[in-house]
């Protein structure tokens with residue numbers, strides 16, 4: 675069985691569809707029951723045989739560990755053990771550091787980070803016993819570099835990377851493979867919501883990379899998870915960012931390792947130009963604001 679948190683919307687829903695198309699049994703985990711049922715109906719349209727099941731579980735993945743553990747246990751009793759867990763439940767809030775409430779930092783850390791720890795912790799023992807499993811974490815390109823406006827969001831997405839690296843080293847001997855996905859901006863309900871409060875700087879910097887379709891992102895993530903790739907990225911900028919920020923991440927193939935060694939210097943050079951342009955966007959926005967403030971005062 676494949677379990678997808680955040681499976682009722684956006685990238686998570688597309689991941690569930692992708693798995694369902696390959697004949698998998700699916701458990702969707704999210705809070706809102708109407709959205710869950712709606713997604714279930716949509717996913718069921720893609721069945722390839724009449725035995726396939728979509729189970730919905732309404733729970734907040736970030737609140738109470740024992741509750742998360744319980745509902746996952748119930749799902750496993752109905753549909754069998756989880757062989758792939760996709761941690762996709764998450765949210766984004768942006769704003770300047772001083773404008774963000776302290777509670778926003780707590781909220782994002784709790785949903786994006788702890789909301790990935792709890793389900794993973796609940797499935798890992800069975801996966802180790804069975805010596806099979808895939809655990810996917812959905813980070814973000816904003817989990818590979820820090821951007822204006824993302825002090826709360828980026829740190830919660832960077833945290834996922836540390837968790838994933840440490841966990842992969844522990845579970846590799848048990849034939850369990852961890853994948854971290856770093857999607858760019860993707861056209862989802864969550865992205866539309868995020869855009870309502872995004873600072874101009876954040877929007878202009880993000881526009882460096884074009885917006886992706888959730889179906890495309892989902893396809894790549896499922897493919898990388900099945901292959902057991904630690905890294906999952908999209909597009910040429912995604913490839914460059916992953917190579918550039920590989921650090922001490924586990925390597926999946928010799929080719930991947932060699933590519934990182936060879937391209938690192940070149941990609942750092944390209945990155946320096948990007949960083950320069952981001953700084954100038956921030957400076958331009960600041961000057962623009964100062965100007966309009968003066969204009970407002972004299973008016």
Ligand SMILES: NC(=O)C1=CN([C@@H]2O[C@H](COP(=O)(O)OP(=O)(O)OC[C@H]3O[C@@H](n4cnc5c(N)ncnc54)[C@H](OP(=O)(O)O)[C@@H]3O)[C@@H](O)[C@H]2O)C=CC1
Pocket residue numbers: 679680681682683684685686703704705706707709733734735736762763764765766785786789812813814815856857858859860861862863864865
């Ligand atoms: N869209 C984008 O531009 C990008 C998104 N990402 C990441 O991908 C993931 C999915 O994003 P996206 O598809 O845009 O998001 P959506 O807002 O479209 O969907 C989010 C899903 O997560 C569920 N969810 C949110 N909070 C919780 C919670 N506390 N407990 C259980 N379920 C929860 C939502 O259901 P409900 O509200 O009913 O609980 C919903 O199913 C997120 O982690 C996001 O950070 C990464 C890079 C780019």
Ligand SMILES: CCCCCCCCCCCCCCCC(=O)[C@@H](N)CO
Pocket residue numbers: 765766813814815816821857858859860864865868879880882883911914915918941942944945948
């Ligand atoms: C060699 C170096 C290449 C450098 C490329 C730099 C690209 C920077 C753009 C980053 C965009 C951040 C997207 C965050 C998406 C996200 O997580 C939110 N939309 C969530 O809702």
